[in-house]
Amino acid sequence: MDELRIENLSKDYDGFLAVDNVSLTIQPGELYSFLGPSGCGKTTLLRMIAGFEIPRTGRIYLGGQDITDLPPYKRPVNTIFQNYSLFPHMNVFDNVAFGLHVRKVPKTEIRDRVQKMLTLVKMEDQAAKYPSQLSGGQKQRIAIARALINEPKLLLLDEPLAALDLKLRQHMLIELMNIHDAVGITFIYVTHDQSEAMSISDRMAVMQRGSIIQSGLPDDIYERPTSIFSAYFIGETNLITGEVTGIEDEYVQLRCHRGNGEFFEIDSTFHFPPTLGSKLTVSLRPEKIAITRSKPRNQDDFNILRGTIEDILYVGTHTQYIVRVGDLKFRVFSQHKRVYFDEKALDWDEEVWLFWHDTDSWLINEVAEGVEASVEPRSLPQRASRKGIPAEV
Amino acid sequence: MNLEAFKQVNCSQTKASRRRDLASYLLTAPALIWLLVFFLVPYLIVFIYSFLSTDIYDVSFKFSLSAYRQLFSGIYLRPFYLAFRLAFITTFACLILAFPVAYYIARASEKMRNMLLILIIIPFWTNLIIRIFSWRIFLSYNGVLNTILLRLGLISTPLELMRTDFTVLLVMVYVYLPYMILPLYSALEKMDFTLLQAAMDLGANEVKAFFRITLPLAAEGIFAGSLLVFIPTLGAYLIPQLVGNQRSLYVGQVITYKIKNIPRNWPMASAMSFVLLLLVAAMLIVMYAIYRKRTLAKRNV
Numbered sequence: 296m297d298e299l300r301i302e303n304l305s306k307d308y309d310g311f312l313a314v315d316n317v318s319l320t321i322q323p324g325e326l327y328s329f330l331g332p333s334g335c336g337k338t339t340l341l342r343m344i345a346g347f348e349i350p351r352t353g354r355i356y357l358g359g360q361d362i363t364d365l366p367p368y369k370r371p372v373n374t375i376f377q378n379y380s381l382f383p384h385m386n387v388f389d390n391v392a393f394g395l396h397v398r399k400v401p402k403t404e405i406r407d408r409v410q411k412m413l414t415l416v417k418m419e420d421q422a423a424k425y426p427s428q429l430s431g432g433q434k435q436r437i438a439i440a441r442a443l444i445n446e447p448k449l450l451l452l453d454e455p456l457a458a459l460d461l462k463l464r465q466h467m468l469i470e471l472m473n474i475h476d477a478v479g480i481t482f483i484y485v486t487h488d489q490s491e492a493m494s495i496s497d498r499m500a501v502m503q504r505g506s507i508i509q510s511g512l513p514d515d516i517y518e519r520p521t522s523i524f525s526a527y528f529i530g531e532t533n534l535i536t537g538e539v540t541g542i543e544d545e546y547v548q549l550r551c552h553r554g555n556g557e558f559f560e561i562d563s564t565f566h567f568p569p570t571l572g573s574k575l576t577v578s579l580r581p582e583k584i585a586i587t588r589s590k591p592r593n594q595d596d597f598n599i600l601r602g603t604i605e606d607i608l609y610v611g612t613h614t615q616y617i618v619r620v621g622d623l624k625f626r627v628f629s630q631h632k633r634v635y636f637d638e639k640a641l642d643w644d645e646e647v648w649l650f651w652h653d654t655d656s657w658l659i660n661e662v663a664e665g666v667e668a669s670v671e672p673r674s675l676p677q678r679a680s681r682k683g684i685p686a687e688v
Numbered sequence: 689m690n691l692e693a694f695k696q697v698n699c700s701q702t703k704a705s706r707r708r709d710l711a712s713y714l715l716t717a718p719a720l721i722w723l724l725v726f727f728l729v730p731y732l733i734v735f736i737y738s739f740l741s742t743d744i745y746d747v748s749f750k751f752s753l754s755a756y757r758q759l760f761s762g763i764y765l766r767p768f769y770l771a772f773r774l775a776f777i778t779t780f781a782c783l784i785l786a787f788p789v790a791y792y793i794a795r796a797s798e799k800m801r802n803m804l805l806i807l808i809i810i811p812f813w814t815n816l817i818i819r820i821f822s823w824r825i826f827l828s829y830n831g832v833l834n835t836i837l838l839r840l841g842l843i844s845t846p847l848e849l850m851r852t853d854f855t856v857l858l859v860m861v862y863v864y865l866p867y868m869i870l871p872l873y874s875a876l877e878k879m880d881f882t883l884l885q886a887a888m889d890l891g892a893n894e895v896k897a898f899f900r901i902t903l904p905l906a907a908e909g910i911f912a913g914s915l916l917v918f919i920p921t922l923g924a925y926l927i928p929q930l931v932g933n934q935r936s937l938y939v940g941q942v943i944t945y946k947i948k949n950i951p952r953n954w955p956m957a958s959a960m961s962f963v964l965l966l967l968v969a970a971m972l973i974v975m976y977a978i979y980r981k982r983t984l985a986k987r988n989v
Contacts, residue, residue, distance in 0.1 A: 347885055367888040380886035384904045394890040397900070445890060 297358025297371075297448045298323050299344070299481060304353030305505075306339050313339040315505035316353070321483065321498075326475050328484040328492040331502035332528065337485045340502075341451050344483065345374045357448060373442035374451040378458065379434045381426040387413070387437055388422040394445040412440040415477065432463050439471075443478055452484045456491065468495055489529045493517065501525045517580075519566060523661045526578040533579040533625050534663040537561060539569050547658055549577060553621025561598050565658035576663045582628040583655035586616055588641065591650045599650040600625075604643055616641070618649055625649060731965065738958035744951040755955035759963065764956075767939040768964075774928075774938060775921040778860040782868040782917050783910065785861065790872035790909070791902075795881065805873070808866050816863065820930045823859050824850060827931075851933040859927050864920065868913035875909025876902075911979055919968055939964060 299321040306314040314336040321327045329337035342348040344355060346367035355363045362370050373394075381390050389396075391412055395405045413419040416436035426434060435455065442450055455471070456464045472495055475482050486492050492499050493513040500510035501524070509516055509525040520526035523534060537549030540560070547569050549561045563577050585591070591599060602625065606617035616627040627649060641647060741752040758764060793804045811819065826832045827849040834846040849855060879902070887897040903910075925940035932938070937945075939960060946957035 345889060347889075366893070367885070368891045368893050372889075374886070374889045376882060376886055378880075378882065380880065380882045382883060382886070382901060384907075393887070393892075393900075397887075397890065397892040397896050441890065 297481075299449060299483075300356040301340075301344075302354045302356070304340070304343060304355065305351045306336075306343060306348055307351055312505045314343070314350075317505070317507055318353075319500060319507060319510065321481060323481055324479050326472070326482045326484065326495060326497045328486060328496040328499035329502055330486055330489060330492040330499055330529070332487055335502040336505040337487075337502050338453060339505075341374075341453055341483065341485050344449070345372055345451050346370050371448040372451060373445050373447040373449075374453060375435075375438050375442055375455045377454045379426075379438040381429075381434055381437055381441070383426050385425075386422065387418065387424050387426075387429070390426070390437055391422075391440045391444055393441060408444055409440075412444045415443070415474065416440045431459050432467060435459065435467055436470075439474060443474070443480075447480065449481045449483065452482060454486055455484075456486075456488075464491070471495065493529070501528060503528075519657060520578055520659065521566070523576060523578070523659055523663050526657075526659060531581055531626060533581060533584075534659075535561060535577045535579065535623065536574060536663050537577065539571050539573050539575060542569060542571065546653055549575065549658075551577075551623075553623055555621065557621055559600060559620070561656055562596075562653040563656035563658045564654050567658075567660050569658060569660070574662050576659045576661055578657045578659050579625075579651065579655065581615070581626040582613070582630075584625065584627045584649050584651045586618065586627050586629050586641065587648050587650075588645065590648050596653050597650045598653060598656065599648060602647060602649055604641060604645045604647055607641070607643060616647075618647060620649070731962075734958045734961050737954050738962050740955050742951065742953050742955055746952070747954045752955065755953075755959035758956065759959050764942070764960065767937050767942045767960075768967075770936055771922050771924070771939040771964075774857065774860065774924065775918050777857060778864060778921045779868075779914050779918045781857070781861045782865050783914065786865055786868035786872050786913065787906075790869050790876050790906075793869075793873050794876035794879070805870075808869050811866065816926065817930075819863065820859060820927060823855075823862070824931060827855060850931060853932070853936050856928050856932040856936075856938075859931050860921055860924065863927065864917040867916040867920075871912035871916065872906060872909040875906045875912075879905045907982070911975065915972070915975070918971075922968060923964060 301317060301319050304314055304317045305312065317336075317340060329340060331337045339348060343350050346362075346365060346369075350363065353363075354361055357371065362372075382393065385393070388409055391409045392405050395408060400408075409422070410419065413422060416439055418433060418436050418440065421429070421433065421437075426437070429437065438455075452471075456467055459467060468491060471482075484492070484495060493516075496513050498511060499513055499516065500507045501516060502508065503524050509521045516525055517529055520529070520532075526532045526534065535549075535551050537551035539547055540550045541548035545564055546562050547565050549563060550558050551561055553559055561577055569575055591597065600620050602618040602620040604616055605619045605624065608615040608617075613628045613630045616629060618625045618627055737747060738755055739751055739753065740747040741750040741754070742748070789808075793801055793808075796804060824831070828834075829846050829848070829850065831849070833849065834843075837843045838846065883901050883905070884897050887901045888894070892900060923940045924938055925944055928936070928938045928941055929944075932941075943957045943960050943964075946953040946960070
């Protein structure tokens with residue numbers, strides 16, 4: 296099996312660094328995602344692996360072979376394009392057979408292999424149709440079959456589900472995972488959709504402004520973000536800035552300003568040695584916070600705050616509360632567990648207790664500029680789109 | 689909705705569609721009448737004339753097949769052969785020259801594209817005869833090109849550039865090139881160029897990608913452009929007359945001579961015109977059939 300190794304890869308467009316010195320290794324058979332906002336360089340990175348862009352510096356190795364200078368048609372790599380790019384003048388069979396045709400594979404072998412591929416993507420009875428007669432999901436399947444028939448060592452997927460509606464997207468996601476299991480080759484998946492990336496990936500890399508901010512297992516990145524960007528871009532979070540006032544075993548104590556010269560303390564876990572007196576940020580996922588009317592009994596190992604409900608958003612699977620603590624606003628997600636609802640539902644302007652376990656707050660080695668406890672999700676990630684930069688397609 | 693209401697809706701729909709049919713007939717009527725009066729009726733006259741007998745100035749109204757008998761006897765086939773050969777070569781040369789141009793324009797930025805298209809169209813603003821005469825000035829024995837070449841010392845005696853078969857071809861290609869570029873451009877402009885990347889991703893090099901993707905997708909443009917060049921070239925009169933020679937007479941010239949020179953031979957001119965029309969019509973029908981088969985296969989299997 297062949298691992299993909301990328302070393303110090305950079306690419307610029309007229310001085311704008313689209314990909315900035317990226318190095319990473321993807322294991323054989325892995326399903327790896329590049330996740331990031333548009334303009335973060337994830338598609339450029341993918342296109343360099345495919346051979347459509349020539350890196351300015353750095354090398355790409357596939358199974359030990361340096362493929363950096365190979366044209367796309369000489370790389371054992373195939374791509375699923377965002378708009379599928381099926382050939383409109385060929386029917387499904389000829390589309391799927393294209394790669395074998397240009398390699399001059401014997402006709403009978405082509406027929407067998409196309410049939411096998413179409414069966415894999417459940418399109419065996421559609422061989423005579425033309426792309427214009429297919430639905431979005433069917434086009435997607437043909438694009439997958441057309442790529443996989445070449446038995447690539449690496450399959451690149453560039454936002455493959457972006458053009459599908461929600462239900463179909465979820466369905467195709469599972470289908471893609473099944474196909475990945477069935478063929479066993481390395482998949483590299485590019486997306487801006489964090490839930491897509493988290494659910495499909497073995498490992499993933501969060502990208503911003505051409506660099507990999509954090510890479511690892513999806514749950515690791517979600518639970519233990521190493522930067523404000525990855526905390527913020529993936530899921531939603533509360534970011535609270537404070538000063539380190541104590542360090543004890545694996546816990547750190549932060550003094551946070553709540554406005555009007557009043558302070559409160561947060562205990563948190565950390566993944567780096569913080570210095571006493573430094574200003575740092577705590578990331579606290581909204582679903583980790585419990586919200587009650589009565590004061591929680593167990594107070595050891597818990598952070599407890601008192602606040603006022605400012606807003607309530609019922610979203611079906613859970614309710615989102617915006618709770619004001621001094622000048623800070625906390626976002627709290629609470630599931631509707633009927634069994635606990637022996638009291639009447641929380642209401643606007645009600646005084647409530649917020650509490651969470653010390654291990655649920657997570658220290659980040661950065662200061663969230665201008666962000667205290669955040670309310671607006673997704674406002675922080677910078678959109679790096681500037682004039683003259685090819686938009687990520 | 690109950691059945692009656694449904695029937696009513698259905699009924700009014702058919703009424704509406706009938707009204708639409710009538711409207712479309714009325715709207716196409718002027719064009720149909722125009723073609724009938726100024727195309728079909730004259731050709732009917734030509735058809736009838738081809739079966740009449742010659743007279744010095746006019747025709748005598750006696751049925752005769754002599755025009756057709758002469759036409760197929762031999763010497764009159766050469767102008768047809770020359771015309772078809774010229775039309776084929778012109779069309780092919782236009783295609784070869786127009787393709788890169790159309791491709792380049794289709795891939796240029798929007799601003800650039802509009803400017804280039806205007807450059808292609810500008811020659812149409814000048815009268816055809818003036819353009820042909822400017823070629824004569826350029827290519828003639830004492831013309832611009834010979835003068836330049838003599839001054840540069842590249843040649844010692846002026847080149848015989850005018851009145852050759854090649855001159856006819858050159859001016860033909862020059863005049864009809866835009867008719868090939870524009871339809872090719874419109875076909876290539878619609879093409880999704882990421883398809884070429886997809887082809888290369890699947891193992892096709894640039895050449896294979898061109899022949900398997902670009903060329904088939906430009907087929908509509910090639911088809912339209914070829915018709916626009918081939919048909920007028922086939923009946924060309926003006927260009928061979930102004931820059932050609934008397935050794936190679938094209939069918940358009942021969943038809944004109946048969947009417948212009950005395951004794952006039954109206955039946956012969958008519959017979960030649962009619963045969964030319966039939967040949968073009970036959971070609972069109974065959975090409976249309978091929979085209980239809982292609983598009984039908986693509987749309988509803």
